[in-house]
Amino acid sequence: MSFSTKIHLFWLCCAIALPSFLHGQGAWYGDQQTLWVQGESGSTPIVNLSSDLRAIARTASGGGWIAIEENNQVIHVDSSGAVIEVIETVVGVQSLVIAASGQVWGTRPGLDDVIRIESGAGIVSTHPVGSVPYGISIDTEGHIWVSCSYANQIYRLDDSGQWLGTYPVGFFPTGISAAAAGGLWVAEKEGLTRLSSTGEVLWSETVGTFPIAVTTDLQGRAWFCCQTSNEVVVVGDQGVESVIDVPDRPLGIAANGDGSVTVVCRDGASLVTISGEFEIVSVELVTNPNGHGDLTGLQRALLADPLGDQDLDGVSNIEEAQFGFNPLDASSVPAIFIRGDTNRDGVVDLTDAIHELLVLFGVETSPCLEALDVDDDSRLTLGDAIRILDFVFSAGPAPAAPFPEYGPDPSPAQGFPCTP
Numbered sequence: 001m002s003f004s005t006k007i008h009l010f011w012l013c014c015a016i017a018l019p020s021f022l023h024g025q026g027a028w029y030g031d032q033q034t035l036w037v038q039g040e041s042g043s044t045p046i047v048n049l050s051s052d053l054r055a056i057a058r059t060a061s062g063g064g065w066i067a068i069e070e071n072n073q074v075i076h077v078d079s080s081g082a083v084i085e086v087i088e089t090v091v092g093v094q095s096l097v098i099a100a101s102g103q104v105w106g107t108r109p110g111l112d113d114v115i116r117i118e119s120g121a122g123i124v125s126t127h128p129v130g131s132v133p134y135g136i137s138i139d140t141e142g143h144i145w146v147s148c149s150y151a152n153q154i155y156r157l158d159d160s161g162q163w164l165g166t167y168p169v170g171f172f173p174t175g176i177s178a179a180a181a182g183g184l185w186v187a188e189k190e191g192l193t194r195l196s197s198t199g200e201v202l203w204s205e206t207v208g209t210f211p212i213a214v215t216t217d218l219q220g221r222a223w224f225c226c227q228t229s230n231e232v233v234v235v236g237d238q239g240v241e242s243v244i245d246v247p248d249r250p251l252g253i254a255a256n257g258d259g260s261v262t263v264v265c266r267d268g269a270s271l272v273t274i275s276g277e278f279e280i281v282s283v284e285l286v287t288n289p290n291g292h293g294d295l296t297g298l299q300r301a302l303l304a305d306p307l308g309d310q311d312l313d314g315v316s317n318i319e320e321a322q323f324g325f326n327p328l329d330a331s332s333v334p335a336i337f338i339r340g341d342t343n344r345d346g347v348v349d350l351t352d353a354i355h356e357l358l359v360l361f362g363v364e365t366s367p368c369l370e371a372l373d374v375d376d377d378s379r380l381t382l383g384d385a386i387r388i389l390d391f392v393f394s395a396g397p398a399p400a401a402p403f404p405e406y407g408p409d410p411s412p413a414q415g416f417p418c419t420p
Helices: 003-017 298-304 317-322 350-360 382-394
Strands: 028-030 034-039 042-048 053-058 064-068 073-077 083-088 096-098 104-108 113-118 122-128 133-138 144-148 153-157 163-168 173-178 184-188 191-195 201-205 211-216 222-226 231-236 239-245 250-255 261-265 270-274 280-285 292-294
Touching: 028 053, 028 064, 042 073, 053 096, 064 096, 083 122, 096 133, 096 292, 096 298, 104 133, 113 133, 133 298, 144 173, 153 173, 173 298, 184 211, 184 222, 191 222, 191 231, 201 239, 211 250, 211 298, 222 250, 231 250, 250 292, 250 298, 292 298, 298 317, 350 382
Parallel strands: 053 292, 133 173, 173 211
Antiparallel strands: 028 034, 034 042, 053 064, 064 073, 073 083, 096 104, 104 113, 113 122, 133 144, 144 153, 153 163, 173 184, 184 191, 191 201, 211 222, 222 231, 231 239, 250 261, 261 270, 270 280
16 A cells, blocks of 8 residues: 555544534423434433423533423423422413522513522512513623513613613513623514624514524524524624524523534424524424424523633633534533643654654654644645654744644644544
8 A cells, every 4th residue: 555545544544434523402492392412312201291392491410490381380301300399489480490509580571570599598588571482592701691672772780680771672571591702692573683792783674473482502603493483593793694494483492512503493393403504414303393492501601600610621611612523511611732742741843743653653643643743734634744844844834723832723623533
C-alpha cells in the first residue's frame, strides 16, 4: 500500500469513526393522562396525570415542574417521575420557568399575576402584572420577562419580583424566550418580535399565522411554532432563515442539546424533530400531545443559568454552548489543547511532527486528533506534519487557533474529536 493511500484511508476512517459529541436530553411532553419522555427508541411514560398537562420547566437534575390544567396544581417530579411535592395554585398556571436559584416562576392569567415558588415552601410571593399574563422567561441577567396578552405589553421584573419596566409590543403576545445575546424573542398573534434588554424593538416581521411558542437554540437563533399555518419559523441575527412545514397545530417547541429542536404538534398527533440545518429528521406518532415550555432543560442552562454547570463537567453552560457542545451532557465537553502540539507536552517542536507521522501511519494513537489538524482544514494529511516543520525550522506560518496558548476548538463540529 502506498504512502498516499495510507494517509487517505486513515483520514477516511477518522471521519467515519468520529463520535457524536452531542446527545439530546429527552424532551418531556404530556397527553390527557400521562407525562412522557422522548428517547431515541420512542417515548416512555413517567407520571400518571389527572388531566391535561399545560406547561413544563425542567430542572438541573433532569426532573421538572409541570402545570396541570383542570386541577390548578403545579407538581414537582424527579427525573424518574416520582412526585416530590404538589403546589395548589388557586387558578390555573399557564407557563413556568426556573431561575438559577432553583425558584420557580409561573403566570396566572386568571389573577393577572405571577407567582414565585420555592421547593418545600410552596408559593412564597405573588406579583401583579398586566392583563392575562401568558409567557414567562428568565434572561442571562436573572430578570423575569412576562408577556401579557390582553395588555399587548411585556413586563420585566428583577429576581425578587420588583417591577423594572413595561414595554408595548404588537397584538396579543404569547410565548416568549430570552435571547442568548440579551433581550427577548416574542411570539405575537400577528407576527414575531425581538426586544433589546431595555425593551426597544430590534426586529419585527409578519411570518406564519398565530405564532404561539418560541425556543432559543445553541446558536442563539429563535424557533417559533405557528399554530394556525402549521409552520416553524427560524430567525437569526439577519432575520428569517427558514420556514418549515410541520403537522397540524404545533403548540410546543424546545431546543435539544444536539442542535435540533422538538415540536409538539397537537392535532397532527406527532412529535417532530428538526435538525439544526432545518431538515425534519424524525416524526413520532403520539396521541394528543401537549405541553409547552422548557421541555428539555436547555433553556434553563443557556438563559436562566448561563454561568452554572448543569452537567458538572467543569465547563460553564454558556461556554459549552458557544463552542458547539451540549451543556446537559457531561461526556460532551470542550477539551483545551494547542494546535500542532500533537504529543500534548505544551510546546510545538520537532517531536510533534514525528508524532503526527506515527499517528498518520497507525503506529500510535491520539486522544486529540484535532491538534494534528495543524491548518484546521478538517483533513489529516502529510501537509500538517510539513507545516509543523516549516514553522519550527523556517519561520513558516504558525498553526491555526488555538495557538500558542491552550484553548478549545473554535469550530468543533467541523473537526476531529478531542477529549480531556
